[in-house]
Amino acid sequence: MKKFTAIIAAGLMFTLTACGGAGGGSADAAKKSEGVMTYAEYDAAAVDAPVVIETYVQAKQSWWENQATLYTQDPDGAYFIYNAVCPKDLYDKLTPGTKIKVTGYKTEWSGEFEVAEGASIEIEEGKYTAKALEATDLLGTDDLIKHQNQLVSFKGLTVADKGDGKAFLYNWDGSGEPGSDLYFDVTVGSGTYTLTVESYLCDKDSEVYKAVEGLQVGDTIDAEGFLYWYEGPNPHITKVTKR
Amino acid sequence: MKKRYGRWLLTGLLAVSLLLTGCHGRRAPEDFCMPENFDPDVGTYNLVFWAKNDTNKDQTAVYDKAIRDFEALYPNIHIQMRLYTDYGRIYDDVITNLQTGTTPNICISYPDHIATYMTGTGAIVPMTELAADPEYGLGGAALRFDAPTLDEIDPSFLEECRIKGELIALPYMRSTECCYVNRDLVEALGYTLPDILTWDFVWEVSEAAAATRGADGIFSLNKQQVLLPFIYKSTDNMLIQYLRQAGAPYSTSEGEVLLFNEQTRDFLSEIAIHTASGAFSTFKISGYPGNFLNAGQCIFAVDSTAGAAWMGHQAPHVDISPDRIVPFTLGVRPIPQLDPDHPVMISQGPSLCLFDKPDPQEVLASWLFLQFLLTDDIQIGYAQTEGYVPVTTRARSNPVYTDYLDSAGEDLTLHYQTKLDATDLLLAHTQDTFVTPVFNGSASVRNAAGTLIENTAKSVRRGAVIDDAYWSKLFSEVQSLYRLDSLSGVTLSDAAGTDTPLPAVSAGLLITLGLIWLCILIFFLREKLLPHNKT
Numbered sequence: 001m002k003k004f005t006a007i008i009a010a011g012l013m014f015t016l017t018a019c020g021g022a023g024g025g026s027a028d029a030a031k032k033s034e035g036v037m038t039y040a041e042y043d044a045a046a047v048d049a050p051v052v053i054e055t056y057v058q059a060k061q062s063w064w065e066n067q068a069t070l071y072t073q074d075p076d077g078a079y080f081i082y083n084a085v086c087p088k089d090l091y092d093k094l095t096p097g098t099k100i101k102v103t104g105y106k107t108e109w110s111g112e113f114e115v116a117e118g119a120s121i122e123i124e125e126g127k128y129t130a131k132a133l134e135a136t137d138l139l140g141t142d143d144l145i146k147h148q149n150q151l152v153s154f155k156g157l158t159v160a161d162k163g164d165g166k167a168f169l170y171n172w173d174g175s176g177e178p179g180s181d182l183y184f185d186v187t188v189g190s191g192t193y194t195l196t197v198e199s200y201l202c203d204k205d206s207e208v209y210k211a212v213e214g215l216q217v218g219d220t221i222d223a224e225g226f227l228y229w230y231e232g233p234n235p236h237i238t239k240v241t242k243r
Numbered sequence: 244m245k246k247r248y249g250r251w252l253l254t255g256l257l258a259v260s261l262l263l264t265g266c267h268g269r270r271a272p273e274d275f276c277m278p279e280n281f282d283p284d285v286g287t288y289n290l291v292f293w294a295k296n297d298t299n300k301d302q303t304a305v306y307d308k309a310i311r312d313f314e315a316l317y318p319n320i321h322i323q324m325r326l327y328t329d330y331g332r333i334y335d336d337v338i339t340n341l342q343t344g345t346t347p348n349i350c351i352s353y354p355d356h357i358a359t360y361m362t363g364t365g366a367i368v369p370m371t372e373l374a375a376d377p378e379y380g381l382g383g384a385a386l387r388f389d390a391p392t393l394d395e396i397d398p399s400f401l402e403e404c405r406i407k408g409e410l411i412a413l414p415y416m417r418s419t420e421c422c423y424v425n426r427d428l429v430e431a432l433g434y435t436l437p438d439i440l441t442w443d444f445v446w447e448v449s450e451a452a453a454a455t456r457g458a459d460g461i462f463s464l465n466k467q468q469v470l471l472p473f474i475y476k477s478t479d480n481m482l483i484q485y486l487r488q489a490g491a492p493y494s495t496s497e498g499e500v501l502l503f504n505e506q507t508r509d510f511l512s513e514i515a516i517h518t519a520s521g522a523f524s525t526f527k528i529s530g531y532p533g534n535f536l537n538a539g540q541c542i543f544a545v546d547s548t549a550g551a552a553w554m555g556h557q558a559p560h561v562d563i564s565p566d567r568i569v570p571f572t573l574g575v576r577p578i579p580q581l582d583p584d585h586p587v588m589i590s591q592g593p594s595l596c597l598f599d600k601p602d603p604q605e606v607l608a609s610w611l612f613l614q615f616l617l618t619d620d621i622q623i624g625y626a627q628t629e630g631y632v633p634v635t636t637r638a639r640s641n642p643v644y645t646d647y648l649d650s651a652g653e654d655l656t657l658h659y660q661t662k663l664d665a666t667d668l669l670l671a672h673t674q675d676t677f678v679t680p681v682f683n684g685s686a687s688v689r690n691a692a693g694t695l696i697e698n699t700a701k702s703v704r705r706g707a708v709i710d711d712a713y714w715s716k717l718f719s720e721v722q723s724l725y726r727l728d729s730l731s732g733v734t735l736s737d738a739a740g741t742d743t744p745l746p747a748v749s750a751g752l753l754i755t756l757g758l759i760w761l762c763i764l765i766f767f768l769r770e771k772l773l774p775h776n777k778t
Contacts, residue, residue, distance in 0.1 A: 105705055175326070231564070
């Protein structure tokens with residue numbers, strides 16, 4: 001339990017930051033070292049191709065047995081790093097904005113493009129925190145996927161009925177309990193979209209988790225989070241503001 | 244939506260189990276003693292139940308009802324449930340809570356995992372004596388509900404839960420794997436779907452499908468850019484079942500690891516060939532087989548029978564948007580076989596274990612609830628949520644259940660045809676199922692089996708050269724990753740209470756303690772015997 005608690009506690013420090021807001025950027029953040037791909041080159045790389053990228057940690061989702069899952073971004077695009085090799089001491093140093101070099105393979109899992117399990121991470125000099133991209137108008141369009149994994153915001157969303165007058169469900173079908181992922185639907189224009197509070201990223205004690213648990217059908221909200229993909233857009237929401 | 248739990252949690256299992264192997268003393272199963280008297284109406288019992296569901300609200304509803312009904316019968320016993328959607332997560336939490344003595348009272352787990360729990364302090368309670376008790380045992384006279392007797396639990400399922408003759412758990416639900424087939428695509432390629440698939444047939448059809456990719460990247464077979472003809476969900480099962488079918492060794496009940504053999508290498512070589520052509524992929528590499536199947540992007544999707552409600556274009560549970568679903572004729576078949584006349588498939592599913600507590604009355608109260616989960620209402624109710632089979636013969640012969648089976652296809656929810664086809668498949672092939680030996684570390688061997696296939700497929704996709712040197716390196720790396728060499732000597736006998744050598748750290752500590760006591764003795768004798776120089 002102690003071990004688990006330590007993991008949670010370590011992750012919590014970062015999670016709390018991740019579940020807050022975003023800061024500023026750096027003019028040099030898009031520059032790449034020799035032998036490192038630009039975002040455009042990464043984007044164009046085929047699935048299963050080797051990739052070497054420099055990027056900036058925006059949030060940490062989880063760490064377990066020397067494997068870390070990270071939301072990262074540079075000024076040109078975002079990279080989801082899945083289960084990279086990462087000792088605990090290295091993981092603890094990954095604060096928001098930390099520049100890292102990641103060497104691994106590109107892969108696609110259920111529509112999510114990411115750096116595959118087993119990649120290596122090195123910390124480099126540099127800092128960059130992404131500002132959320134206003135993506136409300138992109139909802140329901142083919143352009144949304146171009147911003148996959150980026151920190152995005154959606155404005156003026158109306159909380160919809162998730163069934164039986166509920167504003168949210170624990171798990172996708174309501175089979176969970178407090179602490180499970182939260183699913184809630186919002187409408188904007190003529191479209192209805194499902195947003196998720198990923199419990200590994202923002203747990204039940206986080207502000208956003210509590211905020212979503214407090215939502216009522218019909219509330220108008222702004223939301224911010226990472227544009228994760230699972231068989232379609234599946235934003236991992238880190239901040240909700242009730243209007 | 245399903246979550247990717249399985250993808251990252253499994254990696255942590257082995258290391259934790261091996262750490263515990265060296266860190267904890269044993270708690271002999273004999274520790275629990277059946278209390279002479281028990282009155283469930285005296286005192287209050289607050290019990291914790293860790294339950295597993297398949298992210299399925301119907302299953303949580305069955306649990307909720309079970310708790311309500313049980314508490315109505317035993318008003319002084321209260322059940323607090325914690326829900327999990329992944330066995331790996333339960334395992335991790337049990338392991339961490341073993342260290343602090345905060346385990347639940349009742350827990351759903353795999354027998355592989357329960358064998359590891361037995362190495363921890365506050366370990367599980369063996370059930371042989373409990374089950375046989377005339378008052379509170381299975382079907383006992385003092386029970387306030389109609390529980391099954393031991394004889395009414397399917398003996399093959401019960402056997403999975405025994406270690407050296409001792410019942411360490413009771414089966415809760417059983418499933419197997421099956422192959423969900425897009426029959427239309429098979430026939431479009433000019434083949435006829437047999438009743439029993441062979442590996443040769445599946446590979447041949449998959450290769451034919453992969454070959455329909457045109458220069459424009461579109462597969463003429465499904466007119467899409469994506470076609471993964473054969474996707475396997477649990478690659479550990481894939482290798483384990485193949486080895487069993489081939490009569491090749493995997494492991495022994497004494498904990499000997501035998502899966503790194505010639506037949507494994509031959510099978511991996513075949514998998515490499517079909518991965519290179521695009522005919523084969525896995526859940527970990529590409530995603531849920533059912534999602535590809537429902538999108539018309541997969542022909543053979545192997546998954547649990549307990550995943551049947553996610554299979555098919557009219558499935559009750561679907562994870563892809565409606566515009567991506569392609570209607571097709573679905574066939575449910577046993578997993579591919581080497582000898583279609585003698586099909587062989589794995590038996591799997593959740594079991595129930597009981598954790599020891601200082602108060603034997605509390606353990607007995609927990610045992611009552613555990614038994615209650617085997618009563619007909621719960622067995623039938625839970626089995627109906629997916630392609631599960633009740634573990635008791637009395638539930639299976641209950642008219643409610645037989646009517647359920649007879650009503651296949653009457654609707655797209657409770658009587659969803661594919662779900663009932665999957666259930667029928669297991670019922671028809673229960674005698675053809677097998678389980679792998681359970682011992683402390685068997686979960687690691689299972690993970691290693693899956694990793695062999697996953698790494699082979701990943702290496703091929705990444706352009707690695709697959710030759711003799713590759714296989715040697717792969718075998719060596721996987722053995723090292725899961726520390727399989729160190730499993731020798733760590734067998735079920737450890738958990739079952741026989742003597743084993745002490746870990747080096749413990750031995751060192753005991754030697755140090757001995758030396759300290761020796762020094763104290765010498766000092767004491769010196770003080771007593773030598774003349775004192777009083778000043």
